[in-house]
Amino acid sequence: MPARSTAQLAWLCIVIVSMAIHSVLLQKPPKRRTVNGNAQSKMTGCCDEMKELKLQVANLSRMLQELSKKQEGDWVNVVMQVMELEGSTKQMESRLIDAESKYSEMNNQIDIMQLQAAQTVTQTSAVDAVYDCSSLHQRNYRISGVYKLPPDEFLGSPDLEVFCDMETDGGGWTIIQRRKVGLTSFNRDWKQYRDGFGNIRGDFWLGNENIYRLSRRPTVLRVELEDWEGNIRYAQYKQFTLSNEINSYRLFVGNYTGNTGRDSLRYHNNTAFSTKDKDNDKCVDDCAQFRKGGYWYNCCTDSNLNGVYYRKGEHTKNMDGITWYGWHGSTYSLKRVEMKIRPEDFKP
Numbered sequence: 646m647p648a649r650s651t652a653q654l655a656w657l658c659i660v661i662v663s664m665a666i667h668s669v670l671l672q673k674p675p676k677r678r679t680v681n682g683n684a685q686s687k688m689t690g691c692c693d694e695m696k697e698l699k700l701q702v703a704n705l706s707r708m709l710q711e712l713s714k715k716q717e718g719d720w721v722n723v724v725m726q727v728m729e730l731e732g733s734t735k736q737m738e739s740r741l742i743d744a745e746s747k748y749s750e751m752n753n754q755i756d757i758m759q760l761q762a763a764q765t766v767t768q769t770s771a772v773d774a775v776y777d778c779s780s781l782h783q784r785n786y787r788i789s790g791v792y793k794l795p796p797d798e799f800l801g802s803p804d805l806e807v808f809c810d811m812e813t814d815g816g817g818w819t820i821i822q823r824r825k826v827g828l829t830s831f832n833r834d835w836k837q838y839r840d841g842f843g844n845i846r847g848d849f850w851l852g853n854e855n856i857y858r859l860s861r862r863p864t865v866l867r868v869e870l871e872d873w874e875g876n877i878r879y880a881q882y883k884q885f886t887l888s889n890e891i892n893s894y895r896l897f898v899g900n901y902t903g904n905t906g907r908d909s910l911r912y913h914n915n916t917a918f919s920t921k922d923k924d925n926d927k928c929v930d931d932c933a934q935f936r937k938g939g940y941w942y943n944c945c946t947d948s949n950l951n952g953v954y955y956r957k958g959e960h961t962k963n964m965d966g967i968t969w970y971g972w973h974g975s976t977y978s979l980k981r982v983e984m985k986i987r988p989e990d991f992k993p
C-alpha cells in the first residue's frame with residue numbers, strides 16, 4: 646500500500662510540474678506579442694510572471710518533496726513494524742520448538758523414571774523403605790520428575806504418584822503443591838483437598854491425607870514464589886506438620902528462614918484447614934468463600950497460595966489471588982508457586 650501511494654505521489658508530481666510548465670509555455674506567446682507593442686514595461690511584466698511561475702513550480706515541487714519525504718517516513722515506520730512483528734513471531738516459534746523438545750525430553754525421562762520407580766517398588770524392604778522423594782534421592786535417583794511411591798502398609802494407603810525436585814538446595818523434595826499453568830481450579834471441596842487433585846506435572850494439590858502421611862517425621866517445608874517480573878523468593882520452615890483429618894489437617898510450622906520479605910505463613914500456624922464446604926477458620930466470615938480456595942484460613946489470610954490464578958495484567962485486581970502479603974501485598978497474584986517437603990535430617 647505505501648509503495649503504491651508513493652508511486653501515485655510521484656505521478657502526481659510529474660503531472661503537476663508538466664501542467665505548470667505547459668501553462669508557462671501557453672502564456673508565453675501572447676505575452677511575446679504584447680512585448681512587441683510596449684517594449685520595457687511589458688518585458689518586465691513577462692519576466693515577473695515567469696519568475697512567479699517558476700517560484701510556484703519550485704514551491705510545488707518542494708511541497709511535493711516534503712510530502713513524499715513524510716510518506717517515506719511513514720513507509721519506513723510500517724516496514725520497521727512489520728520487521729518487528731516478524732522478529733517476535735520467529736521468537737515465539739523458536740520458543741515453541743524449544744518447549745516441544747523439552748516436552749518430548751520430559752516424556753522420555755518420565756518413561757525411564759516409571760521403569761525406575763517400578764524397580765523401587767519391588768526392591769522395597771523394611772530396612773531402606775521408600776517413604777518419599779528423599780528416600781529415592783538416597784537411592785541415587787537424581788533426576789527431577791514423576792515417581793511412584795510404594796503403598797504405606799502402616800497407614801494402609803495405596804501407592805502414590807509424586808513429583809520429586811532432585812535439584813533445589815540438594816534435592817530430595819516431594820512437591821505437595823504447584824501453581825504455574827493456571828487452568829486447574831483450586832476452589833474445591835474438602836474431599837478433593839483431602840485426596841488431592843490436578844496434574845502432577847502441572848498444577849496440583851497432593852492431598853492433605855498424603856501430606857499428613859509424608860510429614861510424620863520431622864519435616865522441612867519450602868515455599869517457592871515467582872512474581873510476574875521473574876523474581877524468585879523462598880520461605881523455609883522446620884517442624885512442618887499437618888494433624889490428621891479428625892483434627893482438620895491443622896498446620897504447624899517452626900521458625901522462618903528465607904527472603905520473601907516477611908514470613909506470611911506464621912499467621913496460619915496452628916490453624917485448621919478450611920474449604921468452601923467446611924469452615925474451620927477463626928473468623929466470623931467464611932474465608933474459603935472469600936478467598937476461593939482451600940487453606941489454613943485464620944481471619945483470613947496473610948498468604949493465600951491456593952487462591953485464584955490470575956494472569957499478567959489481571960494479577961493486581963483482586964484479593965482472592967495467589968498472594969503472599971509479606972512480599973507483594975494482598976492484591977498481587979503470583980505467577981508461580983511450589984510447596985515442597987523433605988525430612989529435617991536429609992543430607993544431600
Ligand SMILES: *[C@@H]1O[C@H](CO)[C@@H](O)[C@H](O)[C@H]1NC(C)=O
Nearest residue numbers: 697700701702703704705708
Ligand atoms: C509557496 O506557497 C505558500 C503557500 O501556498 C505561499 O505562502 C508562499 O508564498 C509560496 N512561495 C513562493 C515562493 O511562491
Ligand SMILES: *[C@@H]1O[C@H](CO)[C@@H](O)[C@H](O)[C@H]1NC(C)=O
Nearest residue numbers: 897898899900901911914915
Ligand atoms: C506454631 O504453633 C505452635 C503451637 O502453638 C507453636 O508451638 C510454634 O512455636 C508456632 N510456630 C511459630 C513459628 O510461632
Ligand SMILES: *[C@@H]1O[C@H](CO)[C@@H](O)[C@H](O)[C@H]1NC(C)=O
Nearest residue numbers: 882883884898899900901902
Ligand atoms: C524461633 O524464634 C524465637 C524467637 O525469635 C526463638 O526464641 C526460638 O528459639 C526460635 N526457635 C528455634 C527452634 O530456633
